[in-house]
Amino acid sequence: MTVPPTPTGATSMRTHLCGALRAADIGSTVTVCGWVAKRREHGEHLAFIDLRDHTGIVQCVIPGTVDVRSEYVISVQGAVRARPEGTLNPDLPTGEVEIGDCIVTILNSAEPPPFAIDDRVEVDEGIRLKHRFVDLRRPRMQANLRIRAMVNHALRSAMDRQGFVEVETPLLWAPTPEGAREFAVPSRLHPGSCYVLPQSPQLAKQLxxxxGVDRYYQIARCLRDEDLRADRQFEFSQLDVEASFVTQEDILGFVSEAVLDAAEAVTDERPEPVPRMTWAxxxxxxxxxxxDTRFGMELIDLSAVFDGTEVKAFGAPCVKAIVLEGGGTLTRSKLDGLTDRAKGLGAKGLAWFRVAAAEGADRAEGVGSDWPSLVLDSPLDRFLSDGERVGLLSATGAGAGDLILVVADEYRTACTVLGHLRLEVGGRPVSEGPYRFLWVVDFPMFDGVDEAGHPIAAHHPFTMPHPDDLGRLESxxxxxxxxxxxxxxxxxxxGSGSVRIHRADIQSRVFAVLGIDEDEAMSRFGFLLGAFRFGAPPHAGFAVGIDRLVAIFAGEDSIREVIAFPKTQSGSDPMTGAPKALAPGLLGELGLQVIPPRD
RNA sequence: GGACCUGUGGUGCAGUUUGGAGUGCACGCCGGCCUGUCAAGCCGGAGGUCGCGGGUUCAAAUCCCGUCAGGUCCGCCA
Incomplete structure (x- = not known):
């Protein structure tokens, strides 16, 4: 992926950008500015400086000595010329040319950097973040920042083109005790009271x-005080979208257009239209x-094979399996690790079967389910009937050398545990191509029940039920x-989105099912419900996680690599030292008092 | 709240299993040499509370306990 350099880059101090010089520039007298990436001295008559700016590196030839060190900020004036025969550098985009007879002006000296500014070395992330301004100087990070800008630009263009209007919403909002933990901002003018930073502009965009905005979008910062991961930071950016007089179909179209535009902007190739799959x-x-639809290893249902089985471990409502091709070589300790992992995920256990060719069998081809040319290697094998062995092999289609992993449990548990194991043994880094977009539709309205036995909203309480299922809402x-x-x-x-409830009668029914009475609804969402009485149009929306989108396009497995100044997993910033204790005076002004932690 | 991995000159590592002198490698840094290099080359040099605290031991980078930091994951993320 190539990031195009700034058009000319010319300023009062420079005429060209380092990485942009080519054979066509031969003969030009140029001035370039940047950081000393490398200095190579050859005695008193010759020295080379590799000069780096955000576009790349160019070689400067000094006819003498020069007193510069790594990362000195300099400007170089000289004439672009072809490199002498035999000294071209094919590894450098500027490798056909060099700047000759250079006059060097030191703009600023620099201490040696705490680590090499080089994509080839992996540096501890804590050290990188402490010196993030140095880390960001690395070409990879420069490219990531620019890819992010390209994605933002493409998303904005797509939304503008589709008639959306960009509206900014407040960062200081009111607490809405639902969903993610919110960051609180104490009020000076109202001591003891707090604003919260929005976990998303959800309610604002519905308002x-x-x-009557009709079509809204925003590249919105969202803040959630939840534990961090490779794909989660406290603050993250969303392409936030909402439109009126639309159905789900319209929203999928708008958002598909935007993300496919972004993909095309970054990769010069437009992915196929986004396929769909139901949640079930x-x-x-x-x-x-x-x-992750980049690879198969789909879950295989074995419930019929083990219906009425004598094997105690398989006496469960659902028996499912995945097959790892060539997984027969996994060591016992690795399999024990997978078993622990399955238990950690809530399964009662994990059964594994190594598939091998039977002694003397023809291994040439087509072993597939061709029992009895195959044998099973497993602690459970001796408990299986012949019919179960045949059923297991034919249902899974496993062949010699493969590994079958089986989980028997409640349906959802069996599915989700195997879903995790599938990624564990067969998964690939998210950053590896190709790009496989997917719409997952028809999510359940509710997922699980709370302590009082009321269903829990799977998305949020303003989500419109599927029209075909509305009759069963209460029953x-x-x-x-x-x-x-x-x-x-x-x-x-x-990202995720939904068609919203815009009618009070349906909203009341959903609140009732959720166990939220009218008083509680009014105290929590009163301003929204009140507004809805004054003419709420049918509307629906979506939000796309930009950090994740950019990370995948940039070939990164962590969104921290596409955020200029991210937090560590424990939520701190090694560069600024945040979070920090407030000075007592400020605490007092906010009407706050710190309670020491109890041990 | 929990599980696991990592922590050794500025950077990246080896050494830890099996305790025996801070022993080693690469890069960087400092000085010298070098007129076509490009991750330059050659010679010399400096640089270490082995994350921190405690314990075991004649002796701990190494074993044990605790703790801190970075990372991966579970919980959490309507």
Whole structure:
């Protein structure tokens, strides 16, 4: 992936950019500015400086000595010339040329950097973050920042083109005790009271629909005080979208257009239209609501094979399996590790079967389910009937050298545990191509129940139930689908959205099922429900996680690599030292007092 | 809240299993040499509380306990 340099880059101090010089520039007298990437001295008559700016490196030839060190900031004036025969450097985009007879002006000296500014060395992330301004000087990080800017630009263009209007919403909002933990901001003018930073502009954008904006978007910063991961930071950016007088179909179209534009902007290639899958199918085939469809290893249902089995371990409502091709070589300790992992994920256990060719059997081809040319190697094998062995092999299609992993449990547990194991043994880094977008639709309206026995909203309480299921809202809520949908890319959830409830009668029914009475609803969401009485149009929306989208396009497995100044996993910033204790005076002004932690 | 991995000159590592002198490698840094190098080359040099604290031991980078930091994951993320 190539990031195009700034058009000319010319300023009062320079005429050209380092990485942009080519054979066509031969003969030009140029002035370039940048950092000394490398200095090579050859005695008193010749020295080379590799000068680096954000576009790349160019070789400067000094007819003498020069007193510069790594990372000195200099400007160089000289004439672009062809390199002498035999000294071209094919590894450098500027490798056909050099700047000759250079006059060097030192703009600033520099201490040696704490680590090499070089993509080839892996440096401890804590050290990188402490000196992030140095880390960002590395070409890879420069490229990541620019890819992010390209993605933002492409997303904005796509939304503008589709008639959306960019509206900014407040960062200081009111607490909405639902969903993610919120960051609180104490109020000076109202001591003891707090604003919260929005976990998303969800309610604000719905109010904009009531306001008649019709089509809203924003590249919005969202803040959630939840534990961090490779794909999660406290603060992250979303392409936030909401539109009126639309159905789910319209939203999928708008958002597809934007993300495919972004993909095309970065890769010069437009992916295929985004395929769709229902939530139920995703769980059944991949054991997750965010399937990585770059590879197979789909879940195989063995419930029929082990119906009425004598094997105690398989006496469960659901028996499912995955097959790892060539996995027969996995060591016993690795398999024990997988078993621990399965238990950690909530399964009662994990059964494994190594498949091998039977003694004297023809191994040439087509062993497949061709029992009895195959034998099973497993602690459980001696408990299986012949019929179960045949059924296991034919249902899975496993061949010699393969490994079958089986989980028997409740349906959802069996699916999700195998979904995790599938990624564990067969998964690839998210950053590896190709790009496999996927819409997951028809999410359930509710997922699980709370302590009081009320269903828990799977998305949020303003999500419109699927029209076909509305009649079962009270009688069988667990079976009700919602008009909620997720966008998935290479196994990462890129974003989610829904059609919202705009009618008070349906909203009341949903609140009732959730166990939220009218008083509670008014105290929590009163301003939204109140606004809805003044003419709320049918509306729906979506939000795309930009950090994740950019990370995948940039070939990175962590969103920290595409964020200029991210936090560590423990939520601190080694560069600024944040978070820090507040000075007592400021605490007092905010009406706050620190309670020492108890041990 | 929990599990696991990592922590050794500025950087990246080896050494830890099996305790025996801070022993080694690469890069960087400092000085010298070098007129076509490009991760330059050659010669010399400096640079270490082995994350921190405690314990075991005649003796700890190494074994044990605790703790801190970075990372991966579970919980959490409507």
């Amino acid at each position: 904009l629909m009531v306001a 199918e995703a769980i059944d085939r991949y054991g997750t609501d965010k399937p 069988d809520p667990a079976s009700v689908r919602s008009q909620a949908y997720d966008l998935v890319l290479n196994g990462w959830e890129l």
